[in-house]
Amino acid sequence: GAGVSQSPSNKVTEKGKDVELRCDPISGHTALYWYRQSLGQGLEFLIYFQGNSAPDKSGLPSDRFSAERTGGSVSTLTIQRTQQEDSAVYLCASSLSGNYGYTFGSGTRLTVV
Amino acid sequence: QKEVEQDPGPLSVPEGAIVSLNCTYSNSAFQYFMWYRQYSRKGPELLMYTYSSGNKEDGRFTAQVDKSSKYISLFIRDSQPSDSATYLCAMSGGGSNYKLTFGKGTLLTVNP
Numbered sequence: 187g188a189g190v191s192q193s194p195s196n197k198v199t200e201k202g203k204d205v206e207l208r209c210d211p212i213s214g215h216t217a218l219y220w221y222r223q224s225l226g227q228g229l230e231f232l233i234y235f236q237g238n239s240a241p242d243k244s245g246l247p248s249d250r251f252s253a254e255r256t257g258g259s260v261s262t263l264t265i266q267r268t269q270q271e272d273s274a275v276y277l278c279a280s281s282l283s284g285n286y287g288y289t290f291g292s293g294t295r296l297t298v299v
Numbered sequence: 300q301k302e303v304e305q306d307p308g309p310l311s312v313p314e315g316a317i318v319s320l321n322c323t324y325s326n327s328a329f330q331y332f333m334w335y336r337q338y339s340r341k342g343p344e345l346l347m348y349t350y351s352s353g354n355k356e357d358g359r360f361t362a363q364v365d366k367s368s369k370y371i372s373l374f375i376r377d378s379q380p381s382d383s384a385t386y387l388c389a390m391s392g393g394g395s396n397y398k399l400t401f402g403k404g405t406l407l408t409v410n411p
Contacts, residue, residue: 219398228404231398231399236397277343286348286391290342291342293342
């Protein structure tokens with residue numbers, strides 16, 4: 187695609203429910219990242235995928251968070267048993283290997299009530 | 300001390316003003332420096348990308364990196380109302396992990 191596509195753009199969920207956030211990166215971009223942006227906070231790194239290598243999961247805040255990337259393309263971030271502190275904008279980005287200039291999607295705004 | 304410090308503002312300037320945005324950092328391993336612009340309810344958009352120390356110019360935008368002082372700047376000349384956005388600095392140490400560390404962002408408003 188022309189850009190990084192994320193869905194849904196907005197998600198309201200009840201505390202304790204599971205949610206899945208989807209990211210479709212730019213075609214040909216081998217690197218894919220998930221970041222979280224909370225109100226008044228900077229972007230917080232969550233997870234990084236590069237080609238077929240094992241992902242860097244060092245930023246995931248708890249074991250309720252997981253992510254996968256199928257076929258080196260689409261990625262899904264799953265949050266289980268959501269908590270109110272999970273409310274944030276979840277941003278996905280992709281880049282060519284070796285390129286630090288990411289292209290971000292518009293994000294999924296998650297609200298846990 | 301956070302790895303990257305950025306004054307959140309808000310910063311309000313008249314149209315045509317020169318804007319200076321800054322970040323300081325503590326990690327001497329950082330080698331790659333970027334500035335992103337983020338409009339409300341949109342994802343960040345890469346503006347400038349610099350490796351190591353020095354200046355880089357692109358139109359009305361100039362990025363400066365001073366590694367000895369651990370200080371980076373973004374200058375916007377002849378600012379326009381369309382420049383109103385949040386500006387985020389970001390940096391990385393290189394190597395095989397391309398994870399970026401971001402500042403919290405500075406909210407800029409350019410008034411017509």
